[in-house]
Amino acid sequence: MKSAILSVGTELLFGQITNTNSVYLSQQLNLLGIDVMYHYTVGDNPERLAEMIHQAFTDCDLIITTGGLGPTQDDLTKEIAAEVLHDELVLHEPTLREIESFFKKVNREMTENNKKQAYIPSRAVMFHNDAGTAPGFALEENGKTIICLPGPPREMTRLFDLQVKPFLEKKSQSVIYYKQLRTFGIGESALETELQEYIDGQTDPTLATYAKEGEACLRIASKRRTLEEAKAAVEEMIEKVNKKVGQFVYSYDDENLYEVVGKKLMEHKISISSAESCTGGLFAQTLTEVPGISAVFDRGFITYSNQAKIEELGVKPETLEKFGAVSEETAVEMAEGLKKVTKSRLCISVTGIAGPDGGTEEKPVGLVYICAILDEVKVSREFRIRNTSRKWNRNYTLLCMLNIVNKLLDENLSS
C-alpha cells in the first residue's frame, strides 16, 4: 500500500511548530509495511487542501491527515475530506454529548463553535478521542482511504496507537514483526560496525540502527506470511546480535531506561531515594513517571545550594571547601547522607556542572560525579560529558545515573 501524510495548519507554514506528527506516522506506517511516498503540508485553505488530497490520491491509496479538526472556522479538513470522497457531514450525537460533558468537567463554558467538532462524515469509521474534543475518522471510497486525525501530537499518537493501527493492520496482507533494542554505552557507528555482517547481508530480517538522545537503537524487522514465521526470524537474529553487543542492550522492547529501572525496583521492592544537584530533580521526575513507583520511591532532594547539601544531607562544609561541590567526595557524602536520612535501600546522588557557564579548565562544563549505594554496595563514578547544551548535559547525566542503577540491580539481585 502507498500512502501520503498530509499535515494541515498555517502554524506549520509559519514555522511555529515542528512537524513531529509526520515523523511519528512515517515510522509507524513503515513498520506496518505501508510505503510513505510523500509528506505534504498546507495551510488552513480549503482549495489548496482539496487539491492536495486529489493529487495524493493519484499515486496513493491511503492519505493520513493531521490537524484542521479544531472548533474554529479555519479548521476545514473534515469538510474537504468528505467533499472529495463524496460524503456529507452529519451530527454525531454521542460525540456532541462527550464534548458537552468535557466542558462540564473542566468547568469551562462550551462555545457554539465547539459543536462543529461533533459533525462527522456519514460513512466514516469513527476513532474516539478520549484525550481531546476532536474525534478522528476513516473514510473510504473505491479503494481510496483517508484517515483524519487531530493535530495535537498527544491526541494523534494515542488515537493512532489504539485505533488506527488495528484498522490498518486488517488491510495488510503480510505481517511485520519487529523488535526495537535499546542500548546504552555504545555509539551508533560502533554498533553498526559490530553488526556489519548482518546489516550488509540483510534481506529479511532487516537490521537498522538509529540514534535517540544519547543512545543507539537497533530495529530488527521481518515481513512474512504469518506472525509466527516473522517472530521466529527476529528471535533468531536477536540471538546473533546478543553475542556481539548483548552487554549494551538494556531493552528488547523499546522501553526507556527509566521504565526498565522503575520496573526492576518495583518487582524487587527496593526502596529508592535520590539527591540531585546539577540535574535539578530530573532523575526523580523521570523515575516517578513510572506508574505505581510510589510503592518504592521514598523521597528526593534537590540540593542546589551548598547550604542545602549541608543541611539536608549532612555534607561536611570542609568537604565542600576542600574538594568543591562538584567532586567525587561531595557526591559520596551526598549519597551516604541520603542513606542516613532516608534508610532507602538504594540511594543515588549526583553533582556536576550543567553549564552553559560555571566551568573552569580543571572542572569543565559536563563534569559529573555520581554515587550510588545499594545496601552495602557502593559505586562512585566520574563522567566527562561532551558539552553540547545545558539540556543535553542534564539528559545525558540522567542516562548515566539510570545506567548505574540498572547495572547495580542486575549485578546484585538474583532474579
Next chain:
Amino acid sequence: MKSAILSVGTELLFGQITNTNSVYLSQQLNLLGIDVMYHYTVGDNPERLAEMIHQAFTDCDLIITTGGLGPTQDDLTKEIAAEVLHDELVLHEPTLREIESFFKKVNREMTENNKKQAYIPSRAVMFHNDAGTAPGFALEENGKTIICLPGPPREMTRLFDLQVKPFLEKKSQSVIYYKQLRTFGIGESALETELQEYIDGQTDPTLATYAKEGEACLRIASKRRTLEEAKAAVEEMIEKVNKKVGQFVYSYDDENLYEVVGKKLMEHKISISSAESCTGGLFAQTLTEVPGISAVFDRGFITYSNQAKIEELGVKPETLEKFGAVSEETAVEMAEGLKKVTKSRLCISVTGIAGPDGGTEEKPVGLVYICAILDEVKVSREFRIRNTSRKWNRNYTLLCMLNIVNKLLDENLSS
C-alpha cells in the same frame, strides 16, 4: 511572492529524521515577507521530484529545496532542478578545488563520486558552502526561481543566513512583523470567541490562534512596506487584544512559562524552593532548565512518601490522617514547613493524584492542591485536572504551579 519548501530524502519518509529545515526556512521566509504555501517531502526519486517541482511552480514563484546534493548516486536534486528550468550541469572548477582541499584538511580520501558535487547548472548563482562539500545555488527562468540547499541543518542554515537571505531580500517588496502571544487559563476556542471581531475582520494585521500543550497561543502578523509600519500595526492590535484577554497572556515573545518565571525570579533576586509530591520533581527540574537559576533556586524536596512529608517538611501526622496526603491542609503545611526549613522568599508545594491508579470517587485522579507563599502572602488552590494520562496530569500541574508563581510575582512586585 509565494513559495514552497521541498525537502528531499528517503530518511524523512522513513521517519528517521525530523524535518527541522522546513521549520527554519518557513520562519525565515515569512520574516522576509515571502508567503510559504506548501511543504513537500519526497524521497530520492527523480520522477516524483520533477513532478513536485513542476507542481509547486504552478502556484509559486519560488521553491527552496533541501537535501539531495550529496555525492551518492541517489542525490539528484541538482540534475532535476536543471532539467526543469532547461539548464545543464557544468564542472565548476573553483568548487572542485575546494572539495579537494576539504578532503585534504580532514585527512580523508576523496572518492570519485565527490567530484559530482562540483557540477553546477551553467546559469546558477552559486552559494558557497564553507561548512561542507555541497554548494548551494539559485537558478531562475521566466520569473520562477529554484534555490537548492544542502540537507544538513548546520550547513543549510549557515548558507541561508549569509547568502540566500541577502539574495531574497533584493527580490522582496514588503516586510512581515509578528508577535506570538502565549496564554494560560483560557482554551483556544474561548480565545477565538473573545477575539472574534478582530479575527473576522482580519486583513492586516492578521490574528491566528493555535494550541500548544495545555495552552492557547495567538499570532498577530502584519505585512507592510516597511518594518516600522508593520510593527506599529501589530503593537496597536496587541493593545486591543490586551483589553479582551490580557489577563491570560504571560508572554508576547513566544517564551515558555518556566522561562518567564525563571527570569522574573532572577531579575528580582527572589530565592525559591519547592516541595513536590505528585509531580516528582518536575517543577524543580523544569525551572532549573533556565541557565543561571542557581542564583535563586535554593533546594527542592520530593516528598513522595508520607514519612518524607513528616520528616522533611514537618507535616503533622494528624493532618495526613484526618485530611489525607492529597488535601489543601497538607499542601499548606508542606509549603509552610518548606518555608521554615529553607527560608526561601518563595516556597511552593504540590500534592495530588497523578494516576493512572490511586483515585477514588471523592478524590479522583487529577485532583491537585498547590500552595505558594511569597514573603507574607499565601495562596492555596485546588485543581481538578481532566485525567488523560499520568504524564499529562503532571505536565498540566506544572503549568498550574508556574502560573501561580507568575501571578504571585506580578501582583506583589513592583517592577
